[in-house]
Amino acid sequence: MAWRNWLAYLEGYLVLTVSGDDPEGFLNLALAQGISLWDITRSRSGSLQAKMPAREYRALRSLARQSRCRVRIVDKRGWPFFSRRLRGRQVLLLGSLFFLLAIYLLSTFIWVVDVRPENGPLRRVTPDQVLAAARAEGLKPGARKSALDTRILEYALERRLPQLAWVGIRFHGTRAEITVVEKAAPPGEEAVDRPASIIAAKDGVIKDILVVNGEGRVKAGDTVRQGEILISGLILPPRPEKKPGEAAPPEQPPPQPRLVRARGIVRARVWYEGEKQINRRQVQEVPTGRQQMAVMVQTPGHCYILKGPQRPPYTNYRQENKVVALPSWRNFTLPVELIITTYYEVQVRYRQLTYEEAVRAAGQQILAELKEKLPPGASITGQKIVPLTKAEDEVVRVRAWVETEEDIGRVVPLSGTG
Secondary structure, three states: OHHHHHHHHHHOEEEEEEEEOOHHHHHHHHHHOOOOOEEEEEOOOOOEEEEEEHHHHHHHHHHHHHOOEEEEEEEEEOHHHHHHHHHOOHHHHHHHHHHHHHHHHHOOEOOEEEEEEOOOOOOOOOHHHHHHHHHHOOOOOOOEHHHOOHHHHHHHHHHHOOOEEEEEEEEEOOEEEEEEEEOOOOOOOOOOOOOEEEEEOOOEEEEEEEEEEOEEOOOOOOEEOOOOEEEEOEEOOOOOOOOOOOOOOOOOOOOOOEEOEOEEEEEEEEEEEEEEEEEOEEEEEEEEEEEEEEEEEEEOOEEEEEEOOOOOOOOOEEEEEEEEEOOOEOOEOOOOEEEEEEEEEEEEEEEEOOHHHHHHHHHHHHHHHHHHOOOOOOEEEEEEEEEOOOOOOOEEEEEEEEEEEEEOEEEEEHHHOO
C-alpha cells in the first residue's frame, strides 16, 4: 500500500464526491470500465466520496450522464498540482531555501565563547586569560566547529595555563563553553612565613624525626596519637642557669618565645586494619557464547522495541546497555534515546571452597582494599592475616593488618595547635 500511495502522489489524484439518483450505479459503471477508485466512503447525506487518478477523470462524464449523477472535484492532490502552485512563487521558494541554507551554514560556526568555573570563582587565572589562550589555539567567534578538535584544544589550554588542573570544552549549538578547574594551592603557598606547627595526621610509632625549623616534641620510639604536636612552631627560650656561689641576678623581664614556621620530616610506623567475610559456596557465571541484541527507542514515559526480543531471552544472562542520544541542535535536545541492549547467556556453576582457600581469598581481598587506602610515599613493611572463624563454618571471616612506614606530619597554623 505504501508504494501505491507514493505512485498516486507522483501521478496526481483527485478527491471526488458523487451525488444523485444512483451513486452505486455510477460506481459499478466506473469499475466495469476499469477506472481505478479507492478510499470510497459514504456521507450522511447519501453521497459518496472517492479518490481516482487525475488522468482518468474525462471518462467519468459519460458515466455521470448514464447514472444521472453529479460528480464534483473536492481536492486536487499530488506532485503535478503542487508544482503548478509553485510556478508563480519561485522567488518565495528560492528565498525559503536560501534562508534554510543560511541558517544551516551559520550553525556550523562558533559565535559565542564562554568560560564557566567548575568550583566557584577563579583565583589564579582570569576568564580573559582563558579566552585569550583559547583564541590563540583557534577557538574564537567565527571558527568552524568541524575544524576544532575539543580533545586537542583541552590539552593545549592545560599546557598554556599551568594553573589549571582540568579543562573541558563543549559545544551548545553556536556557543562554546569552556569549563575550567584550578589546581589547589600547595599548603602554605599563600602564607609561606606564617607561624605553624607540625602535628600527627594519624596514630603511629615514631621511626625517625628530622627537625629543620622549630622545636621537636617527640623522639624515635614514641607512640603518638592523631593531633599530637610533633614539631612545634613555638620555641620557648632557655631558662638562665644559676651557678653556685653567684649572687642572684637582678630581675629582668622574661624573654618572649619565638614563633616560627615548623619544618621537618617525621616518619612513623602506621598500621591499617580491616575485616572481610566470604561464603565458601561460590557462584560462577560462565559465558556460553550465545547472545541476542535488542534495539529500542526510549521516549518520556514510553519504550518502543524496534528489533529483537521484548524480554530477556535467557534464564541466566548478563546484560550490557549502550545508550545513543540524538544530536542536539542549538540549545534544543530531543528527549529521545536509542538503546542497544545485548543479552549474553551464562551458565551458573557452584564451587565449594575449602577452609584454606576461603581464608586466602578473603585475605587477598581485604589486603587489596587496605593497600588502596595507603597515601603516596608510604612503604609497606609487613602484613598479616588472622582467621576469626572455625574450619567448619560456612562463612569465613578474617582480619588483616598492613604495616607501613610513612611521613605522618601535617602543617597547621600555630593558632590551631592549642
